[in-house]
Amino acid sequence: MSTTASDIADLIEPLVAFRRDIHAHPELGFAEHRTSAKIAEALREIGLEVHAGIGGTGVVGVLRAGGSDRSLALRADMDALPIREETGLAYASRTAGVFHGCGHDGHVAMLLGAARHLARTRRFDGTVNFVFQPAEEGLGGARAMIEAGLFDLCPTDQVYALHNWPDLPAGTAQTRAGPIMAAADKFEISLEGRGGHAAMPHQTPDAILAASHLVTQLNSIVSRRIPPTSSAVLSVTKIEGGQSHNVLPAIVRVTGTVRSFEPEVQDTIEAALRDVVAGVATAHGVKPTIIYDRYYPATINHPEAAAEALAAARCACCHADTAPAPAFTSEDFAFMLQARKGAYIWLGQAREGEHVPLHHPAYDFNDAVIPTGIRLHAAIVERLLAA
Ligand SMILES: [Zn+2]
Ligand SMILES: [Zn+2]
Structure with a gap:
């Protein structure tokens, strides 16, 4: 028996208010103190066992029904972005330069709604861990929670998460077996010369010219080193160096990101980047330094869990x-x-005739999707922990 819209109709209005309150008071990664306190309070009100402070501001609510030792976790992220909001909404951010531009406020509302609904229906047999994690936007809050013992404290067989998806219309969902989101690497390359007079370039290595060659060489890595059947992206996003029209700077920094899905492709790109930097540095007589950080692995759905x-x-x-x-x-x-079997699901959120992408200053989570998200969470629990 699946959840109908009327089963949860009474939950929606307070959840929309909760979502908009969080939207008006956004907090950056690992600083979600107000948000996580409000979530913990709401989970206690429902009567769940609550574990707070896991991996910083992480909160888990535990709901048990029946005697089975099967368990699963549903995860929502809580953090906002360092973006100035331009929605003009009545509930727009009251914190300058901080904004729920990725809809994590909506994720919180949907998961809280699922906890409220499942706590009163309990049509399952096992344990559900409602995981509210900090710092998804680049700071690795999920890893922090796992390292803090999330799955020891709250044993979990499988784990699922939704993300609102503006590329899909509201009322739809998509996922797939295997990779669904890319691995993200970032690089910062410094090319160091000595610096000197622009009129005497023969007396100093030219770090700017070296960096210029480097950018074009980096952009040939994906097209020349990666098989056409695989996919990857390398983008140079920042070049810093120089202050004056008549000075050759001593140092230039080139920064960017790499996205890929297969570990072999990731390895090939990092190795090629190191080769290219070494070659360009030798050709131009500059000293290279490379910081290469693989900060998020690819998000790989387990085929059964995706189905x-x-x-x-x-x-x-x-x-x-x-x-x-x-x-x-x-x-x-x-x-x-x-760490666990599971899947990541895109939940359509586009309003008719409108497409505002994630991380855009005019983005806002579509509250009309909240009931769908609750029903989807509930269906995962009731199917996997069928009584
Ligand atoms: Zn985001
Ligand atoms: Zn997000």
Whole structure:
């Protein structure tokens, strides 16, 4: 028996208010103190066992029904972004330069709604861990929670997460077996010369010219080193160096990101980047330094769990189908899927005739999706922990 819209109708208005309150008071990664306190309070009100302060500001609510030792976790992220909001909404951010531009406020509302609904229906047999994690936006809050003992404290067989997806219309969902989000690496390369007079370039290595060659060489790595059947992206996003029209700077820094899905491709790109930097540095007589940080692995869905998620989405009256391709954005839920079987699901959020992408200053989570998200969470629990 799946959850109907009328089963949860009474929950929606308070959840919309909760979501908008969090939206008005956004907090950056690992600083979600107010947000996590409000979530913990709400979970206690429902009567759940609450574990707070896991991996910083992480909170888990535990709900048990029946005697089975099966368990699963549902995860929502809580953090906002360092972006100035430009929505003009009545509940817009009251904190300058901080904004829920990725809809994590909506994720919190949907998961809290699922906890409220499942706590009163309890049509399952086992344990559900409602995981509210900090710092998804680049700081690895999921890893922090795992390292703090999340799965020892709250034993979990499988783990699932939703992310609102503006590329899909509201009322639809997609996921796929295997990679769904990319691994994210960042690099910062310094090329150091000596610096000197611009009129006497023969007396000093030219770090700017070296950096210029480096940018074009870096942009040939994916097209020349990676098989056409694989995919990857390398983007140079920042060049810093120089202050004056008549001075050759002593140092230039080149920064960027790499996205890929397969560890072999990731290895090939890092090795090629190191070769290219060494070659350019030798040719131009500059001293290179490379910081290469693989900060998020690829998010890889387990095939069975992805199929289960699609079936659950159909129970929740979503139009659900297999995502044709993964996205090149990244997600620290990847760490949870390295630790446990599970899947990551895109939940359509686009309003009719409108497309505002994630991380855009005018983005806002679509509250009309909250009931769908609750029903999808509930369907996952009721299918996997069927009584
Ligand atoms: Zn985001
Ligand atoms: Zn996000």
